[in-house]
Amino acid sequence: MTSIREVAKIAGVSPSTVSRVMNGTAKVDEEKQQRVLAAIEQTGFKPNELARALFKKSSKMIGVIVPNIENPFFNEMAKAIEEEVFRGGYKMLLCNSNDDGEKELANIEMLSQMKADGIVIMTNCDSTGKAIANCEIPVVVVDRKVSGGGEIAYIESNHYEGGRIAMNHLLQCGCKNIVCMRAPQELSSGRKRYQGYQDVCKQYGIKEQFVDCKYSYDSGIEATKNILKEYPEADGIIACNDMVAAAVYKILHNEGLRVPEEIQIIGFDNIVFSRLFTPEFTTIEQPITDMGTLAARIIIEYVQGKPFQKENIFDVTLLKRQTTKVKE
């Protein structure tokens, strides 16, 4: 492979002049510059990207840390980020923290060491906020806010409105006995959605009914069993996301309960699977692709010194499908 020395020799300049031309770091005599460019073209020289990263303090890489690569919500987000990153001439380095706080810290440190241009993180660990605040490279937090405030921007959907819309929809579909699956209250997403649900309850003088549930399928299985025990009269369930809605449906179906005739379900996220399932899930759509695209854009804009917005709240949308009694 051609080295920078060979290019310099052909152009009759020093290697550092070649480097200056390539990186635009200092003015180079016009005529010398032409000779260097001609030599680069002649030899087909490709700069060593690592050397360039070391020199420019940029690796043209953007790290993405997700808590669970098996939840399609995060994959769809990562896909959107990757596409925007690629369009911008960057590469995406995807890390799966497996909901392990220590692995998250290791990943953040690794990405800083690699001179990544930035990190997009989705985390369930509030303690990660400290690492974000101490991180040398810019961090964008997506989906769930963490304490610490060290991020350059955060992106989330309007979880509060989502909670309101879900509850209102089940009421409009005729449910008299709605149970809310309350997502972890230490997560901003869980807190806000539950507040939305609560406020609708207050508005109509309805008694709150909830079971606690994490954002995973397995947790959804356990929580649904708890609903059937604690609230045997339930005729509507607000699932904390679409993965959990799949678990709710599984248990209800096994118990011989008909959806939506006897009991209705609404999910959250609108992952692709929510419409591949049969029945298709009524859900609150988060604009996953738009959110991921913006996360990537913000890092690129930060690197380029362009302005961007720190707080980004996306609207959510009700998608009426087959697990609620939708009247056309």
Place this chain on the structure above:
Amino acid sequence: MTSIREVAKIAGVSPSTVSRVMNGTAKVDEEKQQRVLAAIEQTGFKPNELARALFKKSSKMIGVIVPNIENPFFNEMAKAIEEEVFRGGYKMLLCNSNDDGEKELANIEMLSQMKADGIVIMTNCDSTGKAIANCEIPVVVVDRKVSGGGEIAYIESNHYEGGRIAMNHLLQCGCKNIVCMRAPQELSSGRKRYQGYQDVCKQYGIKEQFVDCKYSYDSGIEATKNILKEYPEADGIIACNDMVAAAVYKILHNEGLRVPEEIQIIGFDNIVFSRLFTPEFTTIEQPITDMGTLAARIIIEYVQGKPFQKENIFDVTLLKRQTTKVKE
């Protein structure tokens, strides 16, 4: 942040001695080495990983290229690879080619430039075989063989046996009119599975019946409509994977056909979703986690100069669930 110079100063040695100790590239006097290690501990010095990569011609990164990050088969594979890679002290750089041959080439080139230690690729593009043969870093091909033979190893499951087992299972479940969804015949996986199906047909003197179908949900929707048109008597369908099985079920359900009473379905892969769906899909399990783990191991073993096996064929397993008439 501490620099290598400061460490050297504290230890009373030259920076290159510090580097030799850290990288183990040359023998260093035992007493000096102790002083360097003490200075590293004292200062909390962390080597610049980029500089280290440049020096060692290794970035401690392994690239993974998948055709579609939205098919859980690839995510589950990537998850297994990432876990093994992390255990080995490496990082995973995940690239989504979106089934775009040019993006695959760009990713392979980028990973070579980044001095990745190796690439694990799953590809639908046979033309990528040429790029693999020309690639400067080791490539392991997973799931689908490509022509060219440039890979250091390939890993796949026994697709032929999978085709045989699927057909035999539907026959044992009493199907009289089985249609095989034939996956793309330019892919080794598609060819071998269809051969397995064909050989069972020959064995029992059954006439072959098939429709063509790609490995995606959308293609599954179209192919199922074709089955209902061309083979209205069908009572058993071999879907080309679990994503396609979900599409088959969706169409049959919409047509009012009961599964498995009137028509039975068997999938392929055993993605996590195949048991989250209701009904749970009978399927041919590929040992996705084992395959991903081995792919990562082989790259690490190659880097370490250890022996490994070039051809790796994993057994597949029939999982009897709710879309076939399983007799207990």
